[in-house]
Amino acid sequence: MSLSDQINKKRLPTHIAIIMDGNGRWAQLHGEQRIFGHQNGVSAVRAASEACAELGVKFLTLYAFSTENWARPKHEVDALMELLVATIRNEMPTLMKNNIQLRAIGDIHSLPDKCQLELVEAIEETKTNTGLTLILALNYSARWELTEAMKKIAADISSSLLAPIDITEDLISSYLETSDFPDPELMIRTSGEQRLSNYLLWQLAYAELYFTPVLWPDFDKEELYKAIIDFQGRERRFGKTSEQVNVK
Ligand code: FPP
Numbered sequence: 001m002s003l004s005d006q007i008n009k010k011r012l013p014t015h016i017a018i019i020m021d022g023n024g025r026w027a028q029l030h031g032e033q034r035i036f037g038h039q040n041g042v043s044a045v046r047a048a049s050e051a052c053a054e055l056g057v058k059f060l061t062l063y064a065f066s067t068e069n070w071a072r073p074k075h076e077v078d079a080l081m082e083l084l085v086a087t088i089r090n091e092m093p094t095l096m097k098n099n100i101q102l103r104a105i106g107d108i109h110s111l112p113d114k115c116q117l118e119l120v121e122a123i124e125e126t127k128t129n130t131g132l133t134l135i136l137a138l139n140y141s142a143r144w145e146l147t148e149a150m151k152k153i154a155a156d157i158s159s160s161l162l163a164p165i166d167i168t169e170d171l172i173s174s175y176l177e178t179s180d181f182p183d184p185e186l187m188i189r190t191s192g193e194q195r196l197s198n199y200l201l202w203q204l205a206y207a208e209l210y211f212t213p214v215l216w217p218d219f220d221k222e223e224l225y226k227a228i229i230d231f232q233g234r235e236r237r238f239g240k241t242s243e244q245v246n247v248k
Pocket of ligand 1: 020021022023024025026038039041042045062063064065066069083084087088136191
């Protein structure tokens with residue numbers, strides 16, 4: 001029996017964000033190079049995307065490459081970029097078949113040209129798909145995103161498009177990379193690490209956090225169902241008391 005039967009389809013998180021961690025350790029456990037872990041991480045990307053599409057989750061954001069990841073050995077960075085290009089190309093039929101729209105957040109313009117091209121093409125090709133929106137966080141970090149937003153707000157104030165009084169939480173959200181998407185309600189991090197690592201710091205303000213020791217390449221559909229069941233067992237209070245939340 002699949003755990004998916006225990007999921008209440010009426011109370012699904014609209015947006016799930018994932019930090020895919022543990023590829024390197026998974027490879028080491030299998031006596032292989034780190035890139036072998038990333039390669040096997042791709043099947044977990046496929047599984048999570050398919051599971052979300054099947055369930056009816058509307059948005060899935062995956063942390064595929066952080067601004068800090070440039071500090072890794074050059075051969076690993078190069079291999080990750082190659083893998084990204086190849087994966088986007090190979091997964092196009094799966095995206096189309098599952099009605100998935102691809103989007104990206106992050107400093108995309110600083111990625112290698114080949115990567116940008118592949119990405120822009122896939123985003124264009126999938127833009128009329130109406131099922132799951134799969135968002136890749138690429139060359140992304142929340143502090144970078146917030147810094148850019150502040151620069152843009154300041155520029156709009158100095159050109160009188162905005163006044164300081166106009167700055168509200170909604171306005172700030174509209175200057176972020178994620179302006180087209182609702183905030184995630186559930187954030188999953190694999191591999192036992194319990195950190196946010198500069199991921200969606202503004203957007204995760206009210207998210208439920210779920211940490212699992214499972215390494216990313218082993219994170220299959222059933223593991224995703226477990227996270228959603230755990231999420232559904234929690235009471236989301238948004239600062240209110242339990243009594244207030246449970247008023248019928
Ligand atoms: C973290 O594991 C994983 C990454 C930095 C990269 C994730 C990339 C993929 C799964 C491949 C392609 C993805 C897409 C969306 C097409 P780690 O290397 O930090 O593992 P460690 O902590 O065990 O060293």
